[in-house]
Amino acid sequence: MxxxxxxxxxxxxxxxxxxxxxxxxxxxxxxxxxxxxxxxxxxxxxxxxxxxxxxxxxxxxxxxxxxxxxxxxxxxxxxxxxxxxxxxxxxxxxxxxxxxxxxxEALEQAELRASILMSVSHDLRTPLATIIGSLSTMQEYQNKLPKEEKDELLNGALDDSHRLHRYIENLLQATKLHQGISLNSVQQDLLPIVNNVINRFDKARIRLIIRNALPNVTVSSYLLEQAIYNVVDNALKYSPNDSPVVIICEASDNVINLDIVDEGPGIATKHYKSVFDLFFSTRNGDTGEGGSGVGLTVTKGIIEAHHGTVSVMPSAKGCVIRISLDASPKSDF
Known part of the structure; x- marks a missing residue:
């Protein structure tokens, strides 16, 4: 070539x-x-x-x-x-x-390694500190703490363990996507995948709207579930605790659109494309709010591997991220 x-x-x-x-x-x-x-x-x-x-x-x-x-x-x-x-x-x-x-390329690799170190220092250290603190407290005061406090400490450690697992899983997927992945895709119904994502969260905060009948799509269910999960996880994280996150599914001209809508602070127009870059974050250094900048990159890589697109849609309030998948039968991946 x-x-x-x-x-x-x-x-x-x-x-x-x-x-x-x-x-x-x-x-x-x-x-x-x-x-x-x-x-x-x-x-x-x-x-x-x-x-x-x-x-x-x-x-x-x-x-x-x-x-x-x-x-x-x-x-x-x-x-x-x-x-x-x-x-x-x-x-x-x-x-x-x-x-x-x-x-x-060597400079880009050096910058990537620096970004990884900065990200890992924040996103691994914080939950690890919480887990160690909770377990240490339970070990030292196991005979003095009431059951309610023990349960609270244990649940906190468990939540942060899941957070660590998600972060490491996304790092692994980002590495695979960088090296190139082969999809084990089959034609299937999209709704069970979306429901699997919803079941991994507090279902009371998530609303599912299906606008019309959805055709089957040729996808890897595990990878697509991870991609949708990352977007919904971000939407819940940045939305007020009492506000819903809405997943809207609609088919049009052999394309299925999944809109994940939240009522959070939204994304500045200048960052519409940057949010999908590896390790992009609104966080300032090692402090402040903002994600690790891995999840949405993984989502973009997985969706593009399925010949789809993911993008931030203009919204007057909150944030709308659209995942578009081609519902035409595929035989090349």
């Missing part, structure tokens, strides 16, 4: 040069256009395709733009020198672009 892209770019540059050459373009202008084609193919960081495009560009220059034309023979010393310099620059461009790309 990189070589095909390089070939198409070089051929396009050659055609443009040929048209302009018949009009006014001097030899150096032709070389600049061909050199630009080499730079474009080098930008993705593939050294081999950049060198390949440089060689093909050199052949095009030799065949179409040097004397005698339409042959691979060159009689003009200036043309030989220009072509030699062009090939040297093309090779150097490919090497430098590849090196730059490698350094950029």
């Amino acid at each position: 990189p070589f095909l892209f390089a070939f198409v770019v070089v051929i396009a540059a050659g055609l443009l040069s040929y048209v302009l050459d018949a009009w006014f373009l001097p030899t150096h202008g032709t070389l600049l256009i061909l050199q630009l084609a080499v730079v474009v193919t080098a930008l993705p960081g593939n050294k081999k395709s950049a060198i390949f495009s440089g060689i093909v560009s050199g052949v095009i220059f030799n065949y179409f733009f040097t004397t005698p034309r339409f042959s691979l023979h060159m009689s003009n010393v200036d043309d030989i020198v220009n072509l030699s310099i062009f090939l040297i620059v093309a090779v150097l461009t490919g090497i430098l672009a590849s090196s730059y790309r490698a350094q950029q």
Whole structure:
């Protein structure tokens, strides 16, 4: 694929040069256009395709733009020198672009590791401290605490254990999505998956609205459940305790839309796309409110692996996140 892209770019540059050459373009202008084609193919960081495009560009220059034309023979010393310099620059461009790309990827990996450390330091330390504190108190005062306080401490430790489990599960899914996952998908009814999500929460706070009959979808039920769960979990977390979270299901033109609607503070318009970036959070450093920035990234990866989309919809109040799934039968995943 990189070589095909390089070939198409070089051929396009050659055609443009040929048209302009018949009009006014001097030899150096032709070389600049061909050199630009080499730079474009080098930008993705593939050294081999950049060198390949440089060689093909050199052949095009030799065949179409040097004397005698339409042959691979060159009689003009200036043309030989220009072509030699062009090939040297093309090779150097490919090497430098590849090196730059490698350094950029290394920097991105370093930034990712720093983000992971910051996220883990907050999202693992807090529940771990609560669990350790609760269990330590129970151990030290087990014979003195009344049953109600023991139950409260135990329930608090259990809740934070589940919180840790969810966070680690999302980290694992994010890693799998980064490496690429293969879906074990079957055609099935979507409603049981949605109901499984609802049953994992306080059902009194969640309302399910089904606007019309929903066709079956080809999905991995476990992964899709995790994706929907992450969105509903966020909606409950940022909504007032006495306000409902509504899940609206509607089918239209072989697309099923799941709208998760809450009455929380909402998301600023400038953050509509950023909220799905890995480790994006409104939290300021290690303090303040805001999630770990993993859950919605996992949701986006899972939904896109199902050839669907997830997005923040404009809303006058609260937040509306829409998950759209293609209900057409699939056989390619």
